[in-house]
Structures are given as C-alpha cells and as structure tokens.
Amino acid sequence: xxxxxxxxxxxxxxxxxxxxxxxxxxxxxxxxxxxxxxxxxxxxxxxxxxxxxxxxxxxxxxxxxxxxxxxxxxxxxxxxxxxxxxxxxxxxxxxxxxxxxxxxxxxxxxxxxxxxxxxxxxxxxxxxxxxxxxxxxxxxxxxxxxxxxxxxxxxxxxxxxxxxxxxxxxxxxxxxxxxxxxxxxxxxxxxxxxxxxxxxxxxxxxxxxxxxxxxxxxxxxxxxxxxxxxxxxxxxxxxxxxxxxxxxxxxxxxxxxxxxxxxxxxxxxxxxxxxxxxxxxxxxxxxxxxxxxxxxxxxxxxxxxxxxxxxxxxxxxxxxxxxxxxxxxxxxxxxxxxxxxxxxxxxxxxxxxxxxxxxxxxxxxxxxxxxxxxxxxxxxxxxxxxxxxxxxxxxxxxxxxxxxxxxxxxxxxxxxxxxxxxxxxxxxxxxxxxxxxxxx
Amino acid sequence: xxxxxxxxxxxxxxxxxxxxxxxxxxxxxxxxxxxxxxxxxxxxxxxxxxxxxxxxxxxxxxxxxxxxxxxxxxxxxxxxxxxxxxxxxxxxxxxxxxxxxxxxxxxxxxxxxxxxxxxxxxxxxxxxxxxxxxxxxxxxxxxxxxxxxxxxxxxxxxxxxxxxxxxxxxxxxxxxxxxxxxxxxxxxxxxxxxxxxxxxxxxxxxxxxxxxxxxxxxxxxxxxxxxxxxxxxxxxxxxxxxxxxxxxxxxxxxxxxxxxxxxxxxxxxxxxxxxxxxxxxxxxxxxxxxxxxxxxxxxxxxxxxxxxxxxxxxxxxxxxxxxxxxxxxxxxxxxxxxxxxxxxxxxxxxxxxxxxxxxxxxxxxxxxxxxxxxxxxxxxxxxxxxxxxxxxxxxxxxxxxxxxxxxxxxxxxxxxxxxxxxxxxxxxxxxxxxxxxxxxxx
Numbered sequence: 001x002x003x004x005x006x007x008x009x010x011x012x013x014x015x016x017x018x019x020x021x022x023x024x025x026x027x028x029x030x031x032x033x034x035x036x037x038x039x040x041x042x043x044x045x046x047x048x049x050x051x052x053x054x055x056x057x058x059x060x061x062x063x064x065x066x067x068x069x070x071x072x073x074x075x076x077x078x079x080x081x082x083x084x085x086x087x088x089x090x091x092x093x094x095x096x097x098x099x100x101x102x103x104x105x106x107x108x109x110x111x112x113x114x115x116x117x118x119x120x121x122x123x124x125x126x127x128x129x130x131x132x133x134x135x136x137x138x139x140x141x142x143x144x145x146x147x148x149x150x151x152x153x154x155x156x157x158x159x160x161x162x163x164x165x166x167x168x169x170x171x172x173x174x175x176x177x178x179x180x181x182x183x184x185x186x187x188x189x190x191x192x193x194x195x196x197x198x199x200x201x202x203x204x205x206x207x208x209x210x211x212x213x214x215x216x217x218x219x220x221x222x223x224x225x226x227x228x229x230x231x232x233x234x235x236x237x238x239x240x241x242x243x244x245x246x247x248x249x250x251x252x253x254x255x256x257x258x259x260x261x262x263x264x265x266x267x268x269x270x271x272x273x274x275x276x277x278x279x280x281x282x283x284x285x286x287x288x289x290x291x292x293x294x295x296x297x298x299x300x301x302x303x304x305x306x307x308x309x310x311x312x313x314x315x316x317x318x319x320x321x322x323x324x325x326x327x328x329x330x331x332x333x334x335x336x337x338x339x340x341x342x343x344x345x346x347x348x349x350x351x352x353x354x355x356x357x358x359x360x361x362x363x364x365x366x367x368x369x370x371x372x373x374x375x376x377x378x379x380x381x382x383x384x385x386x387x388x389x390x391x392x393x394x395x396x397x398x399x400x401x402x403x404x405x406x407x408x409x410x411x412x413x414x415x416x417x418x419x420x421x422x423x424x425x426x427x428x429x430x431x432x433x434x435x436x437x438x439x440x
Numbered sequence: 441x442x443x444x445x446x447x448x449x450x451x452x453x454x455x456x457x458x459x460x461x462x463x464x465x466x467x468x469x470x471x472x473x474x475x476x477x478x479x480x481x482x483x484x485x486x487x488x489x490x491x492x493x494x495x496x497x498x499x500x501x502x503x504x505x506x507x508x509x510x511x512x513x514x515x516x517x518x519x520x521x522x523x524x525x526x527x528x529x530x531x532x533x534x535x536x537x538x539x540x541x542x543x544x545x546x547x548x549x550x551x552x553x554x555x556x557x558x559x560x561x562x563x564x565x566x567x568x569x570x571x572x573x574x575x576x577x578x579x580x581x582x583x584x585x586x587x588x589x590x591x592x593x594x595x596x597x598x599x600x601x602x603x604x605x606x607x608x609x610x611x612x613x614x615x616x617x618x619x620x621x622x623x624x625x626x627x628x629x630x631x632x633x634x635x636x637x638x639x640x641x642x643x644x645x646x647x648x649x650x651x652x653x654x655x656x657x658x659x660x661x662x663x664x665x666x667x668x669x670x671x672x673x674x675x676x677x678x679x680x681x682x683x684x685x686x687x688x689x690x691x692x693x694x695x696x697x698x699x700x701x702x703x704x705x706x707x708x709x710x711x712x713x714x715x716x717x718x719x720x721x722x723x724x725x726x727x728x729x730x731x732x733x734x735x736x737x738x739x740x741x742x743x744x745x746x747x748x749x750x751x752x753x754x755x756x757x758x759x760x761x762x763x764x765x766x767x768x769x770x771x772x773x774x775x776x777x778x779x780x781x782x783x784x785x786x787x788x789x790x791x792x793x794x795x796x797x798x799x800x801x802x803x804x805x806x807x808x809x810x811x812x813x814x815x816x817x818x819x820x821x822x823x824x825x826x827x828x829x830x831x832x833x834x835x836x837x838x839x840x841x842x843x844x845x846x847x848x849x850x851x852x853x854x855x856x857x858x859x860x861x862x863x864x865x866x867x868x869x870x871x872x873x874x875x876x877x878x879x880x881x882x
Contacts, residue, residue, distance in 0.1 A: 139508075141678070152505050154505075194693055
C-alpha cells in the first residue's frame with residue numbers, strides 16, 4: 001500500500017518534470033534556477049524555484065506559499081509579468097503534478113509546512129483606509145496618489161538601483177497577485193518576500209489592513225479609463241483656447257484614453273518592451289482660429305532626463321505616412337516637447353508642461369491654419385508618442401499610439417434645445433392647421 | 441530593458457564594490473547601502489542627527505530620501521536610536537584639555553595642539569585620504585565611479601560638526617568593527633598618528649560646513665521622544681532596507697558576511713585594506729586601479745614588496761595608491777600571493793631565446809631609437825617623450841619576460857592603451873626587451 005503510494009507519487013513527480021521541461025524550462029531554466037533561454041530579456045525575472053523566495057503567497061512573511069498559491073499562479077498567470085495563464089493549456093492534474101515538481105526543487109518544502117494567513121471577514125472602509133495610507137507611510141514608496149512615485153522609490157531607484165520600483169497602485173491589472181480587496185489584504189499582511197514591501201501584520205490591526213486593502217482597491221482606476229475611440233473631437237468653444245492644463249474649458253470636451261504600444265527599434269532588444277506609460281489621455285479644444293491639445297500620461301518620476309512627448313501629423317494634407325517617421329514619399333511633422341529642451345519657436349506652436357503626483361500634463365497650442373490646417377469636420381491623422389527618460393527611454397525607445405484622428409467640431413450656430421422646441425411647436429401648429437382644415 | 445534590472449544591478453554593485461569577499465549567492469541578495477545605525481548615538485552629534493533625519497536633503501549631496509517626519513516623530517526616532525546604542529561602547533582616554541577650544545587653552549596646551557594638528561595634516565596627506573574623500577569640493581576621484589553608491593568616501597566637509605572624537609579615533613583605528621561592509625581600509629597608523637589625525641579633522645576649518653546644522657527646536661527640546669513610537673516609525677519607513685538597526689526586523693535577504701580569519705594571509709589583508717575597492721582580480725572588484733589578475737607574471741616581486749609598503753608614483757599624472765603602512769610580514773604575504781597565484785602561463789618569466797648578450801642590448805638600443813619609441817617614452821638617455829611612462833627604471837618594476845610579452849601584445853592588459861601595436865617579430869621584441877631590461881635606474 002505504502003509502496004503503491006510512493007510509486008504513484010514518484011510518477012506524478014516525473015510527470016510534473018516532463019510538463020516542466022516542455023512548458024516552463026524556457027524561462028525558468030532546466031534546473032529551475034530562473035535562468036532559462038528567454039530569461040535574459042524579462043522584467044521581472046522568472047522565479048528561481050530552487051531559492052523558493054515566492055512573492056505572491058497567502059502565508060506570513062518569509063514563509064513558503066501553499067499548494068493553492070502555486071496552482072493559482074500557474075492557472076491564472078501573474079498579471080503585469082511575462083508569466084501567462086496556463087488554465088486553458090494545462091489540465092488540473094498537470095498543474096497539480098507541476099506544483100509537486102516545483103516543490104521538489106527546493107529542500108525548504110521538505111521541512112516547512114506553510115500555513116495560510118487566516119483572513120478574518122469584515123468589511124473595510126476605503127474612507128478610513130485613505131487616512132491610514134498616509135499614516136502607515138505607504139506614500140513614501142507608492143506616492144500620494146498611488147502612482148509609485150514616492151520619495152523612497154524614486155530616490156533609491158535612481159541612485160542605488162533598488163529593486164523593484166514601487167507598484168503603481170492605479171494599475172490593478174499589473175498586480176501580480178490580483179487586485180481584489182482580499183488579495184490586497186494578503187499582500188499587506190504578509191508582504192512580498194524579498195522586496196522592501198515587508199509585512200504589516202504586526203504594524204497594523206486586522207481592521208486597519210482591511211481598510212487599507214479597500215482603499216488600495218479603490219485607487220485602481222486605470223483600466224476603466226481606456227476608451228475604444230480613435231477620434232479626438234476638438235470641441236468648439238467661444239473665447240480663447242486655454243494654455244493651462246487645469247483650465248475649466250477642458251471640462252467641456254470628452255477625453256479619450258488610448259493604449260500605448262512599444263516601438264520597434266533598430267538596436268537590441270529589437271522592440272522597446274517596457275515603456276513606463278501604458279496609455280495616454282487626450283483632449284482637444286478649438287475656436288476656429290486656434291487649437292489646443294491636452295496630453296496626459298503616467299510618469300512616476302517627473303524629473304527624468306529627456307522626457308518627451310509629441311503630436312505627429314502628416315506633412316501633406318490627404319496623406320497618411322508610414323507610422324513613426326514617415327518615409328521618403330510621405331513625410332510627417334511634429335509638435336514636440338522635451339523636458340530639457342526649449343521649445344522650437346519657428347514651428348509656431350506653444351507648449352505648456354506640468355507634472356504632479358505621477359502624472360504629466362502637456363498642453364500644445366497652435367493656430368488652426370497652417371500645416372496641418374484644421375477645418376470643421378475634417379479628419380486629420382494624428383499620432384501621439386511619449387517617452388520617460390528615467391526609464392532609460394531615449395530616441396525611438398518610446399511608447400506610441402497608432403494613427404488616430406482629430407476632428408474639429410463645427411461651430412454650433414444654433415441651440416439644439418431651441419430647435420427641438422421649434423420643431424415641436426411647428427408640428428403642433430401643423431396639426432392644428434390640418435385639424436382646422438379637416439373640420440372646415 | 442528597464443535600465444538594468446535592479447536584480448542584476450545589485451549583483452553588479454556587490455561585486456564591483458568589493459564589499460563582499462565572496463560573490464553573492466544570487467541576484468536577490470543586496471548588501472545594505474547605508475551605515476549601521478545601532479551605535480549612531482556614539483558616532484554623531486545629536487544636532488547633526490536631528491537635522492539629518494528631519495530633513496535629509498539639508499546636505500545637498502545626501503542620498504537619503506526625504507521621509508516627511510515631524511519634529512516629534514524625529515525625536516521619537518532619535519529616542520529609539522539612543523535606546524539601542526551599546527552602553528559598553530568603548531571610550532578613549534584623552535588628555536584633560538583635549539576637548540577644549542583653542543581660546544580656552546593655555547599657551548603650552550595651544551602650542552601642543554597646533555603641533556598635533558600639523559602632524560595630523562601630514563598623516564592625512566601621507567595616507568592619501570583624498571584618494572577617496574571629498575573635502576568641500578576637491579579630492580575624491582573615486583566619487584562617481586562607485587564609492588558614491590555606498591556609504592564610502594563621504595564628503596568630510598561636515599566631519600567636524602558631525603563626528604564625536606571617541607568614535608572617530610576608533611573608526612580610523614579599525615573601521616570594520618563599526619561597519620563591517622565599509623570600503624574604508626584599515627590604515628596601519630600608530631595611536632599617536634590617529635590622535636593627530638583626529639585633531640586635524642576636528643579642528644581644521646576645511647572640515648566645518650559654512651553653516652552648522654540647525655539645532656533641535658529649543659522650545660521643545662525637553663520633550664522626551666517615545667522609543668516605541670520611534671520603533672514603529674522606523675519600521676513603517678523601511679529604514680532597515682538600507683541600515684542595520686538593532687531590534688528592527690529585516691525585510692530583504694541580507695547576504696552572509698564571510699570574514700576571513702585574521703592573520704598575515706592575503707585573504708585577511710585584502711579584506712582589511714579593501715584591495716578590491718580599486719583593483720580587480722578576474723573581473724571582480726573596482727575599476728579605479730590596474731587589474732591584478734596576472735600581476736605576478738608582470739611585476740618583479742622585489743618591486744611589489746617595496747611598492748605596497750611605499751606606494752610611490754608610477755604615472756605622476758594618474759591616480760595614486762593610498763599608503764596603508766603595511767608591515768614587512770604583510771608585504772611578504774602579498775608578494776607570495778602574487779608570485780604563486782597571480783601568474784599567467786602565457787607570459788614567459790625570462791626573455792625567450794636564452795640569456796641576453798651584450799651585443800643584443802646595443803642593437804636593442806638602436807631599435808628603440810629607430811622605431812621612434814622615444815617620441816613617447818624617456819629612458820634617461822637623451823631626449824624622450826612624456827606621453828608614455830618613463831622607462832628609465834622599467835627593469836626594476838617589470839619582469840624581463842613581461843617586457844618582451846608586452847612589446848608583442850601591447851594591448852593585452854589595457855585594450856585602450858595608446859601604445860601602437862607594431863607587430864614586432866620575436867627577434868625584434870627580444871632586442872628591445874634586452875635593452876629595456878638594463879634600465880634599472882641608478
């Protein structure tokens with residue numbers, strides 16, 4: 001009986017090994033040291049299973065993960081990292097075998113019995129959490145608005161290369177262990193092994209950790225911002241178009257948020273995989289004479305050398321040149337802003353940059369005539385690109401949109417309410433007239 | 441890539457810094473980059489500490505980030521740090537008048553003190569402290585290389601208003617007792633020399649900042665800090681990421697410190713004077729000073745023995761080695777190490793082709809002239825250039841076999857060397873090497 005069990009166990013371990021070598025070894029390495037063939041270009045690096053220093057656990061700080069934790073990471077993947085979700089590719093049995101195999105790679109699993117943190121139920125209050133977020137000094141790393149721009153994170157990242165930079169809490173989809181309050185409760189309680197995010201189990205009470213978890217969950221706003229629209233409507237306003245990013249006029253137009261892609265570059269690593277900015281929010285206003293664009297994106301540091309942004313248009317009306325630089329037949333022109341350069345005046349546009357709490361806001365403003373000329377209801381191709389110098393982005397190492405369009409809205413010559421009212425009255429009068437005719 | 445993934449960076453740092461005797465076991469380990477704070481109360485004046493914690497950027501070159509602490513919170517942290525300091529921290533016996541200001545001394549005391557300060561200045565210069573340390577701007581060529589990344593080579597302009605004299609004495613005497621990972625070497629100075637150096641640092645105006653740190657708010661100075669609140673603040677602020685503080689749990693994996701057993705072995709000497717802060721061996725260590733991987737095949741043992749004890753100029757315009765005052769026994773250990781362990785089998789010990797004949801030396805002298813070597817090198821015979829090092833005593837420094845090998849492969853040690861590769865034949869290299877091997881100076 002015991003022999004049969006032992007054989008079954010050994011078989012499942014060797015089956016796990018087969019699956020491992022087929023599916024996992026490319027990144028995690030043949031021996032599980034996290035040094036597979038594809039590991040070099042990855043950030044974060046694949047986990048070293050021999051060291052078994054697992055970040056995402058339901059267990060206290062410094063402890064091993066439970067089998068369920070490992071299975072969940074395999075099934076669901078680790079968002080925001082190169083680790084994909086395997087639930088559609090591997091069967092439950094295969095995943096269970098894999099878990100057993102991973103555990104056999106580290107001697108620690110033989111001696112330690114991981115016990116999960118007991119998660120007390122209990123609603124938390126994001127409102128109380130907001131205050132705690134400051135009092136528990138989360139701001140030092142994660143920043144006042146949660147964008148990962150706290151003093152410690154940015155200072156240490158620059159000068160000492162401390163790993164990893166603090167998580168931007170406004171992007172829930174990059175939380176490796178999920179962004180439910182329960183997941184966040186576990187992260188706060190148990191910390192992330194091997195990172196400056198230590199455990200708060202002894203520093204905060206259960207209720208406080210729940211409050212904080214709810215508050216952090218409430219910071220996760222970025223996914224809901226992304227729109228699927230690819231046309232920026234330049235809303236017509238009377239009066240001057242604004243230069244300030246916080247002018248009330250911007251409230252009159254609907255922002256669109258467009259995901260940014262990474263640029264293919266000539267030098268290694270062939271494609272700029274890890275731009276800081278994941279999306280850019282655009283607004284446009286015009287008054288028939290001038291047009292202004294407000295470009296906003298996440299930039300945790302706000303002080304990088306050579307941060308830049310540009311709006312790119314076709315140099316000739318009616319063309320849509322090759323994506324980034326155009327080509328010899330169809331060229332492009334740009335309104336360019338760079339943090340350490342004075343704007344180029346002859347281009348005829350003005351730039352008004354601003355940075356606060358992990359977000360950059362840059363207003364580009366120019367006359368509506370010229371090249372390109374903005375005319376009502378004409379669609380003009382537009383490409384937006386931003387660059388974070390503090391992330392090592394230089395030259396074409398940048399994030400960009402595809403070609404989108406800007407459409408200046410025609411001047412509203414009438415009031416739609418009055419028109420509706422006039423229509424209504426007209427119909428009523430017509431009916432009265434018809435009735436009279438019929439009766440007579 | 442996101443700069444260089446910090447995982448590698450920390451590995452790179454640890455190796456570059458030479459702070460670790462053994463390479464880190466893996467890239468997840470990260471040596472702490474701040475000094476230990478457990479006995480900080482014995483090291484720094486309270487007014488300085490208060491200013492430092494309250495507003496770290498008070499000193500523009502500070503690497504510590506702002507922690508946005510209030511006055512009360514700062515006091516709580518100081519109370520905790522006071523509480524964990526070791527009550528048995530050793531004290532130093534000073535003459536009764538040592539702590540007095542010059543104005544309060546009588547004439548004899550003042551004269552003796554002035555003499556001490558002068559001697560301290562001489563020790564400072566002799567030991568070449570400025571190789572690493574900046575004092576109000578000048579000095580510290582290592583800064584910007586790598587020392588700047590860690591608590592080393594600090595700007596000593598603030599030293600006099602920051603440091604306590606007992607601590608400073610013990611620090612110079614043996615830095616690693618206080619801070620095991622420091623890059624500061626242990627100089628073999630006598631107690632009198634250290635005493636003089638301490639007085640020089642604490643009394644010379646160069647070590648005093650233009651503005652003294654603002655003292656604690658006098659109105660509330662009597663308020664006692666609360667150590668338990670201080671502890672909580674220290675934990676919440678993650679001070680332990682960079683500093684060792686007694687009683688504060690670690691959040692990151694800290695590498696093992698492997699300290700070699702004390703003695704006259706190369707392992708201990710390298711740990712004690714931090715050779716790898718500047719030099720490298722087999723790719724590990726600093727980039728400031730020459731690579732020592734095959735130095736045993738290049739340098740004459742007699743010269744090495746002499747040089748490590750009295751490191752005098754090789755290239756006057758380039759960097760200098762600090763004077764550690766190594767003993768004869770230590771110098772012998774170093775020579776033994778390099779002649780047995782730092783040998784490159786490709787470099788011959790002697791000029792290949794048997795003993796050198798007098799006629800070959802003459803022909804070598806002729807080749808030296810006709811090849812135009814003198815355009816860059818001087819040999820003490822007739823005119824010579826100053827672009828390359830003087831060769832007038834080259835044979836006392838380099839082994840004949842290495843002179844030959846270097847002539848054949850001028851870029852083997854320094855790929856960026858300005859020396860042209862003439863593609864010399866074995867015969868021609870032999871003649872030149874034969875000639876240069878006679879250059880033993882006086």
